[in-house]
Amino acid sequence: MNIGEVADATGLPPKTIRYYEDIGLIRPRRGANGYRDFSGADMHKLAFLGRSRALGFSIADCRILLALYEDKGRASAEVKEIAQGHLAEIDRKIAGLTELRGTLAHLVAECAGDSRPDCPILASLADAS
Amino acid sequence: MNIGEVADATGLPPKTIRYYEDIGLIRPRRGANGYRDFSGADMHKLAFLGRSRALGFSIADCRILLALYEDKGRASAEVKEIAQGHLAEIDRKIAGLTELRGTLAHLVAECAGDSRPDCPILASLADAS
DNA sequence: CTTGAGCTTCCAGTAACTGGAAGGCCTATA
DNA sequence: TATAGGCCTTCCAGTTACTGGAAGCTCAAG
Numbered sequence: 001m002n003i004g005e006v007a008d009a010t011g012l013p014p015k016t017i018r019y020y021e022d023i024g025l026i027r028p029r030r031g032a033n034g035y036r037d038f039s040g041a042d043m044h045k046l047a048f049l050g051r052s053r054a055l056g057f058s059i060a061d062c063r064i065l066l067a068l069y070e071d072k073g074r075a076s077a078e079v080k081e082i083a084q085g086h087l088a089e090i091d092r093k094i095a096g097l098t099e100l101r102g103t104l105a106h107l108v109a110e111c112a113g114d115s116r117p118d119c120p121i122l123a124s125l126a127d128a129s
Numbered sequence: 130m131n132i133g134e135v136a137d138a139t140g141l142p143p144k145t146i147r148y149y150e151d152i153g154l155i156r157p158r159r160g161a162n163g164y165r166d167f168s169g170a171d172m173h174k175l176a177f178l179g180r181s182r183a184l185g186f187s188i189a190d191c192r193i194l195l196a197l198y199e200d201k202g203r204a205s206a207e208v209k210e211i212a213q214g215h216l217a218e219i220d221r222k223i224a225g226l227t228e229l230r231g232t233l234a235h236l237v238a239e240c241a242g243d244s245r246p247d248c249p250i251l252a253s254l255a256d257a258s
Numbered sequence: 259c260t261t262g263a264g265c266t267t268c269c270a271g272t273a274a275c276t277g278g279a280a281g282g283c284c285t286a287t288a
Numbered sequence: 289t290a291t292a293g294g295c296c297t298t299c300c301a302g303t304t305a306c307t308g309g310a311a312g313c314t315c316a317a318g
Binding site: 148152162188 | 304305306307308313315
């Protein structure tokens with residue numbers, strides 16, 4: 001299979017697929033013309049990567065998850081630990097954004113947003129006191 | 130004022146302050162020895178930038194906000210628009226992360242996390258069906 | 259005078275791609 | 289057969305907002 005077909009099948013852009021090869025996540029065969037020739041296993045890995053990335057796992061995490069996936073005898077505990085770590089990080093991000101959202105929403109609500117120069121948003125940015 | 134004092138006063142690392150000068154956000158004077166010499170206005174701008182960045186505004190947004198801040202006759206509507214746009218983006222991020230969190234939490238809950246190789250997290254990543 | 263801290267510039271690296279250029283390959287149509 | 293286009297290849301550069309480190313100058317204290 002050529003890269004274009006794989007891109008269509010997995011939803012990953014060709015550029016991303018080449019990048020994944022660059023960093024050693026996949027190793028597709030090459031045809032006589034130099035084109036990449038993707039096997040079913042390659043497709044599976046790419047789909048796996050696409051879903052992992054969509055869940056927000058870093059490439060480093062994906063690399064580990066992929067290795068664990070390919071190791072049929074691995075313990076699920078390892079996978080769970082990575083996923084839980086990631087979950088905790090998502091929680092931290094949500095908490096941070098939520099707090100930030102509160103502050104910003106408060107400022108926006110206080111700003112008249114008309115033609116007058118008086119602006120509590122800028123006032124707050126200029127002086128937090 | 131030297132960069133170190135400004136860094137202590139604003140909480141921004143010296144590297145970041147130099148970077149802000151590089152990209153034209155500030156223009157501190159230079160002393161005879163080549164050292165940057167920050168004025169009170171420079172300090173104010175840096176503090177403004179620090180708070181804007183802490184609220185998650187991009188550098189591009191900060192540049193505009195700073196210009197608006199320095200333009201005493203500007204209309205608050207412009208500022209409010211930027212802040213509202215940013216707020217909307219934060220909401221999108223929170224929504225995305227929350228959805229992702231739900232999926233991941235579900236998978237984590239289903240995984241035994243013991244020494245057995247059976248792992249619903251990997252199974253789900255391998256095949257979304 | 260030396261020592262150490264602080265300042266300078268410049269180069270490179272981070273995460274995960276993305277865009278674009280230059281050029282080879284493949285297929286279909288005139 | 290020529291050519292047009294679409295797909296493929298590689299390589300280089302840019303993105304965001306810094307951050308780390310090296311080489312070297314300056315300043316203040318002892």
